[in-house]
Amino acid sequence: MQRRSVIRSLATSGAAAGGLVAASSFPKPAIAQQTYEWRMVTTWPKNFPGLGTGAELLAQMIGQMSDGRLQITVYGGGEIVPPFESMDAVESGTVEMGHGAPYYWKGKVNASQFLAAIPFGMNAQEMNAWYQYGGGQELADKVYAEMGAKFFPSGNTGVQMGGWFNKEMNSMADYDGLKMRIPGLGGEVVKAAGGNVVNLPGGEIPPALQSGAIDATEWVGPYNDLAFGLYKSARYYYYPGWHEPGTVLENFINLDAWNSLTPDLQAIVEQANRSVNQVVLSEFTARNNDSLNKLVNEHNVELRAFPDEVLAGLGGLAGEVMNDLASTDPLSREVMDSMLQFRQTATAWSEVSEEAFSHARGLDYQYATPTQG
Amino acid sequence: MQRRSVIRSLATSGAAAGGLVAASSFPKPAIAQQTYEWRMVTTWPKNFPGLGTGAELLAQMIGQMSDGRLQITVYGGGEIVPPFESMDAVESGTVEMGHGAPYYWKGKVNASQFLAAIPFGMNAQEMNAWYQYGGGQELADKVYAEMGAKFFPSGNTGVQMGGWFNKEMNSMADYDGLKMRIPGLGGEVVKAAGGNVVNLPGGEIPPALQSGAIDATEWVGPYNDLAFGLYKSARYYYYPGWHEPGTVLENFINLDAWNSLTPDLQAIVEQANRSVNQVVLSEFTARNNDSLNKLVNEHNVELRAFPDEVLAGLGGLAGEVMNDLASTDPLSREVMDSMLQFRQTATAWSEVSEEAFSHARGLDYQYATPTQG
Numbered sequence: 076m077q078r079r080s081v082i083r084s085l086a087t088s089g090a091a092a093g094g095l096v097a098a099s100s101f102p103k104p105a106i107a108q109q110t111y112e113w114r115m116v117t118t119w120p121k122n123f124p125g126l127g128t129g130a131e132l133l134a135q136m137i138g139q140m141s142d143g144r145l146q147i148t149v150y151g152g153g154e155i156v157p158p159f160e161s162m163d164a165v166e167s168g169t170v171e172m173g174h175g176a177p178y179y180w181k182g183k184v185n186a187s188q189f190l191a192a193i194p195f196g197m198n199a200q201e202m203n204a205w206y207q208y209g210g211g212q213e214l215a216d217k218v219y220a221e222m223g224a225k226f227f228p229s230g231n232t233g234v235q236m237g238g239w240f241n242k243e244m245n246s247m248a249d250y251d252g253l254k255m256r257i258p259g260l261g262g263e264v265v266k267a268a269g270g271n272v273v274n275l276p277g278g279e280i281p282p283a284l285q286s287g288a289i290d291a292t293e294w295v296g297p298y299n300d301l302a303f304g305l306y307k308s309a310r311y312y313y314y315p316g317w318h319e320p321g322t323v324l325e326n327f328i329n330l331d332a333w334n335s336l337t338p339d340l341q342a343i344v345e346q347a348n349r350s351v352n353q354v355v356l357s358e359f360t361a362r363n364n365d366s367l368n369k370l371v372n373e374h375n376v377e378l379r380a381f382p383d384e385v386l387a388g389l390g391g392l393a394g395e396v397m398n399d400l401a402s403t404d405p406l407s408r409e410v411m412d413s414m415l416q417f418r419q420t421a422t423a424w425s426e427v428s429e430e431a432f433s434h435a436r437g438l439d440y441q442y443a444t445p446t447q448g
Numbered sequence: 449m450q451r452r453s454v455i456r457s458l459a460t461s462g463a464a465a466g467g468l469v470a471a472s473s474f475p476k477p478a479i480a481q482q483t484y485e486w487r488m489v490t491t492w493p494k495n496f497p498g499l500g501t502g503a504e505l506l507a508q509m510i511g512q513m514s515d516g517r518l519q520i521t522v523y524g525g526g527e528i529v530p531p532f533e534s535m536d537a538v539e540s541g542t543v544e545m546g547h548g549a550p551y552y553w554k555g556k557v558n559a560s561q562f563l564a565a566i567p568f569g570m571n572a573q574e575m576n577a578w579y580q581y582g583g584g585q586e587l588a589d590k591v592y593a594e595m596g597a598k599f600f601p602s603g604n605t606g607v608q609m610g611g612w613f614n615k616e617m618n619s620m621a622d623y624d625g626l627k628m629r630i631p632g633l634g635g636e637v638v639k640a641a642g643g644n645v646v647n648l649p650g651g652e653i654p655p656a657l658q659s660g661a662i663d664a665t666e667w668v669g670p671y672n673d674l675a676f677g678l679y680k681s682a683r684y685y686y687y688p689g690w691h692e693p694g695t696v697l698e699n700f701i702n703l704d705a706w707n708s709l710t711p712d713l714q715a716i717v718e719q720a721n722r723s724v725n726q727v728v729l730s731e732f733t734a735r736n737n738d739s740l741n742k743l744v745n746e747h748n749v750e751l752r753a754f755p756d757e758v759l760a761g762l763g764g765l766a767g768e769v770m771n772d773l774a775s776t777d778p779l780s781r782e783v784m785d786s787m788l789q790f791r792q793t794a795t796a797w798s799e800v801s802e803e804a805f806s807h808a809r810g811l812d813y814q815y816a817t818p819t820q821g
Binding site: 423 | 509512513514515568571572573574576577578579580581582606607609669687688689690693710711712715716719720722723725726727729730731733734735736737738740741751753754756759760761763764766767768770771774781784785786788789790793794795796797798799800801802803804805806807808809810811812813814815816817818819
């Protein structure tokens with residue numbers, strides 16, 4: 076709808092009614108304001124738990140807050156373009172918006188992969204603090220400007236699980252020749268540990284585990300992994316997800332489309348993303364434990380912690396891998412320096428706050444109990 | 449501005465111009481939509497770090513997203529009413545909105561105090577998950593309906609510090625006769641441990657510490673406590689804040705005022721609160737460590753961890769205190785049952801996610817380091 080023609084018809088109808096028009100005869104928000112109809116492509120299957128549903132929630136919130144002035148239709152991966160062409164579709168302006176995870180775009184801009192998660196890095200609360208008070212948002216916008224896009228954090232998985240294994244991981248030697256599907260920075264670390272790292276689309280993982288073509292795979296966490304049925308193809312479920320301790324999901328927006336929005340709509344998109352960012356994390360936090368219980372008690376999954384020797388070994392390799400990758404280009408170095416500085420601060424504070432509280436909560440004492448329903 | 453008169457003058461001016469009006473001659477959002485001018489009272493000093501600034505941020509976001517249709521002016525504690533009469537002012541409709549912490553209203557509705565934090569309870573991430581996916585929002589609305597108000601979580605301090613002490617706390621026996629300023633549920637626990645619990649307004653705390661009228665006080669965390677200057681009056685700074693592991697701040701809205709908002713403005717208020725909820729936590733997470741370093745290195749504060757024996761003793765007393773308080777009335781029981789059930793789930797998940805990751809991150813290995821600026 077063109078603003079001018081709407082106004083003209085309004086003024087004319089007012090004149091026709093002799094200067095007196097009942098309020099109810101006007102379609103309220105359309106009177107003098109443009110309506111935007113946008114499309115959002117996603118890297119997730121339509122309504123994939125926590126991730127795809129987060130994208131839907133984002134579109135829904137924006138529609139409600141804007142009273143329909145910014146309407147966004149969400150498409151699952153493959154509906155308009157294949158999942159990993161989502162950024163191309165946004166960059167070219169084919170669609171206005173996308174939803175995914177920053178490490179998918181490392182082939183375009185190396186630094187993007189750090190924006191999702193770094194092995195042995197920061198948890199969700201710390202990543203949020205880095206984005207909002209540690210310069211992360213500004214750096215991410217700089218990275219995404221190279222892809223013609225505006226960036227917003229838009230959901231967080233929290234600490235993921237270490238993955239599904241068909242062999243026990245008792246020492247670093249067990250990584251030697253391990254055939255594992257693990258993408259991104261975690262994959263580089265497993266490779267450095269002697270692993271044989273492969274990448275497979277989701278659908279090919281279960282048969283590859285069953286045939287022994289791979290020994291292990293990482294995925295997300297109990298809530299997703301239960302739905303995906305990985306317990307049918309692997310025996311051991313290891314924790315913690317040292318490789319993705321608080322993975323940031325993203326909303327990326329074609330820069331011209333972003334700049335075409337009025338300031339109120341820009342504010343709505345920004346705050347909707349912050350809201351979704353929290354709601355998605357809350358969903359994982361609330362639902363992972365019930366799913367983990369089902370995996371262990373109904374599906375006989377063996378839950379295992381990585382031994383300290385393995386974790387310390389992987390931690391050292393992670394440091395080497397990230398130093399190497401940060402040296403690839405100046406922008407990667409800038410992002411990594413900022414994250415590493417913030418991580419030092421965040422870790423120190425975590426020790427006297429979150430970690431000390433978790434320790435206190437876990438001591439041996441009799442706490443209050445709910446009454447029987 | 450009355451809607452009818454605006455529309456009449458618009459239609460008339462359109463007629464006067466012969467049915468052709470330039471778009472720029474219309475004040476865009478005022479055409480057919482009501483503008484709300486609200487007042488928000490707060491329990492915080494104006495722009496108090498993290499808390500008062502969170503309330504300002506909320507008002508600012510809502511103004512931007514609504515393009516000025518919902519304008520909220522924020523008042524510091526005492527500007528319109530004394531801080532602890534904020535709920536009265538909202539309940540009576542003197543003002544439309546307030547910002548504070550739920551435990552301030554325990555004299556009105558006992559159950560409100562649990563909505564802020566429970567000793568040895570849940571951290572910020574877990575409280576958010578309870579509110580959004582554990583039935584917390586619905587229960588809080590039920591509690592606040594008894595005060596004629598709509599409730600939103602609106603900021604979180606994260607894990608607080610245990611407090612400022614002028615004597616060492618080495619065993620539970622040290623609580624015997626301890627004169628401590630500690631309000632709320634934490635105060636009940638210290639009382640149960642034999643402490644002499646007093647309540648003092650903020651301004652009276654430093655002289656009371658200096659004169660020995662009190663031995664100890666809790667406050668918030670390093671970022672606030674440094675600004676407040678408590679290091680001048682106390683020697684030991686204890687952690688963790690077992691009594692407030694993730695304190696929820698609140699935005700409360702007169703129910704009639706809330707119901708008068710259009711659905712788009714209601715959505716804007718809801719999502720602005722979620723955004724502020726995250727931003728305030730990020731601010732504390734980002735800034736506490738630098739403040740703690742200043743306290744220790746520049747002001748010679750002695751940082752101490754509560755011994756496990758003390759924490760376990762307090763944990764057991766906390767359980768007893770909360771069982772008693774939950775038995776006060778059915779609504780308190782309902783809220784506590786819901787929180788205690790969720791806490792069991794959240795604790796189990798935390799052990800294999802956040803806590804296991806923190807453990808892994810803290811092991812002995814060489815991590816990546818930022819380059820020198």
